[in-house]
Each structure stands twice: as C-alpha cells, then as structure tokens.
Amino acid sequence: MYLRNLVVSGAISLMGTGAFAACSYENETPVSMLSAGFEAWKAVSDAMAECGNFTAELDQEFRTKQPAAFAAQPSLYTIGGVSNGTITPLMNEGTIRPLDDLVAKYGQDLSPNQLIRIDGKIMAIGMMVNTQHLIYRDDILTDLGIAVPTTWDEVLDAAEKIKAAGVVDYPLGATMKSGWNLAQDFNNMFLGYGGQFYDENNMPTVNTDAGVNALETLKAITAYLDPEYLVSDSTYVQQQLQQGKIAMANLWASRAGSVDVEGESQVVGKVNTAAAPLAMEGGAPATTIWWDGVVIAANVSDEQADAAFRLIVEGLDTEMVKANNGAAVWLIPGYDPDRLAQGAIATLTAQPAPQAYPSTSAMGLMHTAIGNGVSDYLTGAKDAATTLADIEAAYLTSAKEAGLIAE
Amino acid sequence: MKFKTFAAFVGPSLFMMLVFIALPLVSVFTQSFYNTQPVFEQVEIESCTPGFPDPVCVTRTETKPILGEDGKILTQTRFTGLESYRNVLELGRVKDALANGSWRQLMAIDFWKALRFTLTFTLLTLPLVVVVGLAIALAVNNAAKSLRGPVIFISLLPFIITPVIGALSIRWLFIGDGILTSFLEWWLAQDIAMFAQGWTIELMMLFYRVWHVAPFAFVIFYAGLQTVNQDTLESAIIDGANRWERLRYVIVPHLMPLIVFVALIHLMDCYRVFEEIVGFSSQSHVISLQWLTYDFLTPDDAGNRSIGRASASAMLTMIGIVVLLIPLLTRTWRDHKGSH
Numbered sequence: 001m002y003l004r005n006l007v008v009s010g011a012i013s014l015m016g017t018g019a020f021a022a023c024s025y026e027n028e029t030p031v032s033m034l035s036a037g038f039e040a041w042k043a044v045s046d047a048m049a050e051c052g053n054f055t056a057e058l059d060q061e062f063r064t065k066q067p068a069a070f071a072a073q074p075s076l077y078t079i080g081g082v083s084n085g086t087i088t089p090l091m092n093e094g095t096i097r098p099l100d101d102l103v104a105k106y107g108q109d110l111s112p113n114q115l116i117r118i119d120g121k122i123m124a125i126g127m128m129v130n131t132q133h134l135i136y137r138d139d140i141l142t143d144l145g146i147a148v149p150t151t152w153d154e155v156l157d158a159a160e161k162i163k164a165a166g167v168v169d170y171p172l173g174a175t176m177k178s179g180w181n182l183a184q185d186f187n188n189m190f191l192g193y194g195g196q197f198y199d200e201n202n203m204p205t206v207n208t209d210a211g212v213n214a215l216e217t218l219k220a221i222t223a224y225l226d227p228e229y230l231v232s233d234s235t236y237v238q239q240q241l242q243q244g245k246i247a248m249a250n251l252w253a254s255r256a257g258s259v260d261v262e263g264e265s266q267v268v269g270k271v272n273t274a275a276a277p278l279a280m281e282g283g284a285p286a287t288t289i290w291w292d293g294v295v296i297a298a299n300v301s302d303e304q305a306d307a308a309f310r311l312i313v314e315g316l317d318t319e320m321v322k323a324n325n326g327a328a329v330w331l332i333p334g335y336d337p338d339r340l341a342q343g344a345i346a347t348l349t350a351q352p353a354p355q356a357y358p359s360t361s362a363m364g365l366m367h368t369a370i371g372n373g374v375s376d377y378l379t380g381a382k383d384a385a386t387t388l389a390d391i392e393a394a395y396l397t398s399a400k401e402a403g404l405i406a407e
Numbered sequence: 408m409k410f411k412t413f414a415a416f417v418g419p420s421l422f423m424m425l426v427f428i429a430l431p432l433v434s435v436f437t438q439s440f441y442n443t444q445p446v447f448e449q450v451e452i453e454s455c456t457p458g459f460p461d462p463v464c465v466t467r468t469e470t471k472p473i474l475g476e477d478g479k480i481l482t483q484t485r486f487t488g489l490e491s492y493r494n495v496l497e498l499g500r501v502k503d504a505l506a507n508g509s510w511r512q513l514m515a516i517d518f519w520k521a522l523r524f525t526l527t528f529t530l531l532t533l534p535l536v537v538v539v540g541l542a543i544a545l546a547v548n549n550a551a552k553s554l555r556g557p558v559i560f561i562s563l564l565p566f567i568i569t570p571v572i573g574a575l576s577i578r579w580l581f582i583g584d585g586i587l588t589s590f591l592e593w594w595l596a597q598d599i600a601m602f603a604q605g606w607t608i609e610l611m612m613l614f615y616r617v618w619h620v621a622p623f624a625f626v627i628f629y630a631g632l633q634t635v636n637q638d639t640l641e642s643a644i645i646d647g648a649n650r651w652e653r654l655r656y657v658i659v660p661h662l663m664p665l666i667v668f669v670a671l672i673h674l675m676d677c678y679r680v681f682e683e684i685v686g687f688s689s690q691s692h693v694i695s696l697q698w699l700t701y702d703f704l705t706p707d708d709a710g711n712r713s714i715g716r717a718s719a720s721a722m723l724t725m726i727g728i729v730v731l732l733i734p735l736l737t738r739t740w741r742d743h744k745g746s747h
Binding site for chain 2: 084088112115116191291313382390397398
C-alpha cells in the first residue's frame with residue numbers, strides 16, 4: 001500500500017480527467033503504467049485514464065527503473081511503455097507476458113503492424129514508429145536553389161552552400177552528445193555503410209572499412225556544427241531548429257512536430273522532413289528503425305492483465321489517434337500522415353530498408369563502448385584505426401566479463 | 408567517564424558506522440574479486456517489427472540468458488582474483504604507452520585519463536579554496552558589524568545549493584549562447600564556445616568547485632579568527648609588525664590545525680569529483696574516477712552492468728584518497744603527539 005501511495009503521489013496522476021468521457025466501459029481493476037515521458041505517451045495515458053482506476057508514471061528514467069520494477073513480485077506496474085531498445089532486459093529476464101490470447105480476445109481492431117512478435121509470440125503492442133531522418137528548412141533550400149539532399153555527400157555540399165550564404169548560425173545540427181546519442185549517430189552511419197557490429201560468436205567487427213567511413217563522415221559533418229556538438233542532445237538540436245539557428249539535422253521523427261508549435265518555434269510551416277540520407281550509393285538510409293509500444297508484466301494476476309489489455313486497446317484506439325494526429329508517426333488505424341511525417345514514411349519504405357535497431361545484450365555493450373570511444377576521434381585525440389581498435393578492446397573486456405564471449 | 412557511559416554514547420554511532428560504512432566497504436571489496444555472469448545460450452529468434460505497409464520479420468541468431476526454474480536468470484559467480492583490477496588499470500597498454508614515451512597514448516586509457524583529471528582538479532582547487540576561504544573570512548572579520556550578517560549570508564549561499572543544481576546553473580550560463588558566453592563574446596568581440604574544448608570545461612569546473620566549497624572553508628576560518636589571541640596581535644602591532652606580517656606570523660599559525668582540517672575534508676570530497684562531469688556533460692573531454700565507477704555501474708539498454716569493475720574502480724578510488732591523506736594525517740598525528 002505504501003509503495004502504491006508513493007507511486008501515486010510521485011507520479012503525474014492522470015486519473016479522472018474527462019470523467020470517463022470517451023471510454024466505452026468503466027474499468028474496475030486498478031492498473032498502473034510506467035513509460036517514457038514524451039508527447040505520444042501523454043496522449044495515450046490520457047486516453048487510458050478516461051476509463052478510470054488508472055495511474056500513469058511518465059518518467060524519462062524509465063529505462064533504469066523498469067527492469068527492477070517488473071522483476072518485483074508482484075510487479076510494481078501492470079503496463080510498461082517500451083521501445084525496441086528497452087524491451088531487451090524485460091525479455092531477457094522474462095518479466096513480461098506473451099499477449100497472444102489477449103490479442104485473440106480483445107485485439108480485433110489492432111493492425112497487424114502493431115503486433116510485435118519475438119520468437120513467434122506477441123510480446124508487445126506497438127503504437128508508433130520513430131527513426132532519425134532529415135529535417136530541413138524548406139525556405140532556405142528553396143531560396144538557395146538546393147535540391148533536398150538524399151545522400152550525406154549531398155548534405156555536406158548543401159551545408160557548404162548554406163555556410164557560404166550565411167543565412168543561419170550553423171548549417172547542420174546533430175545529436176552528438178557523448179555517450180548514448182553519439183553512439184547512435186555512429187551506429188546510423190556504420191549501418192549506412194553496410195557495417196555489422198559483431199559476428200555470430202559475438203566477436204566485434206567494427207574495425208572495418210565501414211567503421212572508418214562512418215567516423216570520417218561524422219568528422220566531416222562536425223565542420224558544419226555548433227562547436228559544442230559533444231554536449232548537444234535531441235532537445236538541444238530541436239531548440240536550435242525551432243530558433244532558426246540551423247538549417248538541417250538528422251533528427252528523431254518524434255521531435256519533428258515541435259517545429260510547428262506556435263509560441264515555441266520561430267519557423268512554423270518552414271520545415272519539412274525527408275528520408276534519412278544514404279551513406280553510400282545503393283545502401284539503406286543511414287539510420288535505424290525504432291518502435292514504441294506497451295507490454296504487460298508477467299508478475300501480475302491474469303485478471304489484472306486482462307483489465308490492462310482492455311485499457312491498452314482503449315488507449316490505442318482510432319479516436320485517440322484522431323485527437324493527437326501530429327504527436328507521432330502512429331501505427332494505429334485511422335492515422336493520417338501529415339506533412340512532417342513524410343520523412344519517416346520515406347525512410348521506412350526506402351529500398352533497401354534500414355534495419356530495426358538490433359537490441360541485444362551484445363549490442364548494449366557495443367553501444368556503450370562506441371559511446372565512450374568515438375569522441376576521441378572527433379576531438380583529434382586518436383586516429384580512426386586506433387579509435388575503432390580501442391572500441392573493440394573495450395567491448396571485448398565487457399563482453400568477456402558479461403560472459404558473452406568465452407575466455 | 409565510566410566505560411559504560413562512554414560505550415552508551417559511542418555505541419549507536421559505532422553501530423551505524425559499522426552498518427553503513429564498514430559493511431558496504433567489505434562487500435564492495437569482496438565483489439571486486441568476483442564476477443557474476445548470466446549463463447547464455449545461442450538461439451535463433453524470429454522477430455517482427457513494424458514497417459510500412461507490412462511488418463518486417465527477420466531471423467537472427469541471438470545470445471540470450473537462460474532462465475532458471477524460479478523464473479530468474481541463471482547466473483554463475485566465479486572468483487576472478489585481480490582480473491577486474493587489471494581490466495580497470497589496463498597495465499599492458501600503460502606499459503606500451505610508457506615504452507613509446509607517449510603521453511597521448513597514456514591519456515587514451517580511461518583510468519589514467521580519469522586519474523590525471525582527478526589529481527589536477529583536487530590539487531589545483533585545494534590552495535584556491537584555502538586562500539579564497541581565508542580571504543573571505545578576513546574580509547568579513549574586518550567588515551563593520553552591521554554588514555557582517557548579510558555578508559555571511561551571501562557568502563554561504565553557494566554552499567547551500569545542491570551540487571548538481573549548481574553545476575547545471577553554471578552550464579546554462581555558458582552553454583551555446585548562454586548569458587555569460589554572449590557577454591564574453593560581446594566584450595572580447597569574438598566567437599566563443601566554452602564547451603567545445605577540454606581546457607575551457609576544466610576551467611569552468613575549477614571555478615565552480617572553488618565557488619561551491621570556499622564558503623565551507625570561510626565558515627571554519629571565520630570561527631577560528633574569533634579565537635585569535637588579541638594580546639598577541641596587539642604586541643605584534645607594538646613590535647611594528649605590518650598587516651601581512653601579523654597574518655603570516657600570528658593568524659595563520661593559529662589557524663593551522665583548521666587549515667589542515669579543511670584540506671583533509673577538501674581532499675576527500677574533491678577526489679570523488681562527480682557532479683561536475685555530469686553537470687557539464689564533459690565525458691568527451693574529461694572524466695573523473697568517480698564517474699568511471701558510475702559508468703561501469705549504469706546499466707545499458709540491454710541491462711548489462713559491470714559490478715566487478717565498478718567495485719575495483721571504487722576500491723582504487725578509496726586507495727587514492729588514503730594515499731593523498733597520508734601526509735596530512737601524519738602531520739596531525741605528530742602535532743597530536745607533540746602536544747602531550
């Protein structure tokens with residue numbers, strides 16, 4: 001009881017808004033949810049709260065809290081909001097339940113695209129996709145007569161022209177904050193050059209041509225960035241874009257909507273999105289595909305799981321999407337892609353298509369090693385080969401320690 | 408005092424220290440020699456993710472931990488001896504770097520890079536904190552009585568602010584086109600990016616730490632100044648000692664035990680420098696030993712964390728503090744013995 005009170009008081013309590021207005025039934029069983037805190041989650045949890053007896057905790061630290069909270073007996077939350085990156089520890093620890101029977105019972109209206117299957121079982125219900133793609137100032141490109149770039153070479157050419165024209169502070173923006181963000185930018189480029197992170201025995205394979213090319217392209221990009229790029233995360237780039245300081249960025253689709261927010265953005269209506277640029281001819285766009293969705297804890301009663309799933313169906317319905325169409329690139333039937341969703345859709349439908357982010361135990365270690373290692377190349381402390389060799393060495397140490405590689 | 412009374416007074420604190428300091432320390436010490444890892448298996452997994460218009464299914468060989476009968480991940484713990492320490496210290500690479508005589512190569516190794524920063528940071532801030540603290544204390548002591556209250560209040564403010572918040576405030580003053588950066592750019596008429604290179608970040612960290620800790624030194628020194636023997640001071644004046652000589656030969660010797668105390672506390676605190684790294688997100692340029700421990704301990708998206716190396720790095724940090732404190736402790740010990 002104490003814990004529950006704590007959760008209720010500490011969380012953004014969403015109960016009671018709308019007083020069961022738009023919900024088709026009244027929920028009797030208490031259900032709680034822990035998810036990330038961006039706009040789409042707010043929309044979904046608001047819709048779920050309309051049925052009553054529901055508390056949501058929207059917390060950007062969810063990825064650290066979730067594994068421990070779901071491992072508790074009973075689980076501290078019934079529903080978890082996850083992405084294809086953060087579902088891995090829950091899958092590994094077996095703390096979320098297969099949803100096949102519940103989908104059969106209540107999920108007639110879900111689109112097949114929403115059913116996230118792992119090893120043949122439906123483990124999560126997807127609600128939106130996310131990807132890093134090109135967001136650009138349409139007015140600037142039109143004024144300067146630059147075609148929308150489709151490859152990174154073209155992006156760099158365009159950046160040079162924009163720099164020469166001097167219309168913005170910095171031609172490009174990038175989420176290169178050291179750590180997770182920087183690693184993800186490297187990953188995008190590395191996959192764009194056709195790289196593979198590790199082989200079947202979990203031995204690292206980043207010290208390759210693809211790795212060197214990825215590093216060199218990143219370095220070339222930094223010439224057009226705010227010199228403080230190593231501390232710039234998604235929010236920082238979003239603000240640079242909103243304040244008209246940059247002209248282009250390879251930024252998350254979930255951030256695109258913010259450029260049209262009146263009062264916050266100075267570039268309303270001037271920004272368009274396009275597919276993530278290619279790193280090399282004939283390759284896939286240099287990015288990864290992510291999905292966000294919901295899972296149900298294994299350590300809760302079947303009755304609670306049942307109630308939770310009904311809430312999910314209610315929260316992820318067409319009505320919610322129609323009311324929040326611009327908040328995300330929804331997977332839910334009834335979604336009408338707007339101007340800013342074009343980039344995400346072009347990225348997803350590209351041939352060859354970019355990979356979904358390959359979340360595994362080994363990839364987690366690799367991501368950390370890359371995040372800690374790449375900045376040494378960008379600051380000039382190491383050359384490309386040394387940087388990649390050191391990343392492989394750091395990965396090997398962690399992988400041996402974690403037991404992924406035999407000694 | 409009777410032993411029983413003494414024990415009754417000291418007992419609770421001793422118990423607390425045992426439970427909250429000694430036991431965790433022993434536990435960390437033990438964990439640094441062991442390694443717990445999940446038992447993995449290789450499985451073929453077909454996973455389907457959303458695509459437009461249809462889901463995309465791929466089959467991959469993945470390494471997955473095996474779940475035991477109780478539903479928990481099967482783990483095995485084995486004694487690894489000094490392996491975690493070796494992995495943190497990376498002595499092999501150190502040897503190569505030394506053989507090549509390359510400082511840059513040495514600074515490419517996390518632990519040594521962190522040690523370099525932690526040591527310079529600690530040793531540079533120490534004299535600054537003592538001097539600034541003493542200066543404020545002297546200024547307040549010489550200020551008019553009516554001004555003392557407000558001056559003490561204002562000089563204590565930085566000390567009251569939560570360290571992370573303080574670090575973040577300074578970051579926001581300087582990051583991008585922050586107020587102070589804009590001011591500097593206007594004043595010096597050139598483009599300035601404080602977060603673009605290591606040395607400016609280190610400079611801001613030094614400034615922040617001195618700003619934050621000097622009030623602590625000030626409070627201690629100010630209290631000490633109240634006990635300076637006025638007769639000695641007066642006789643010094645009669646002997647013709649000027650302000651500087653009075654400070655040098657009367658006040659500072661009187662405050663010496665307090666200076667040692669402030670130095671001890673500061674060394675212990677400062678060697679664990681952490682808030683600055685997080686607050687200024689300086690990982691690309693400088694890292695500290697405490698941050699290294701934190702980095703080992705933070706789980707990644709897949710839930711991996713390396714407890715063994717984190718424990719080893721924590722133990723090494725503690726050893727570092729002890730080594731730094733030895734000169735000051737022996738000095739205090741000598742004084743203590745001498746006074747009997």
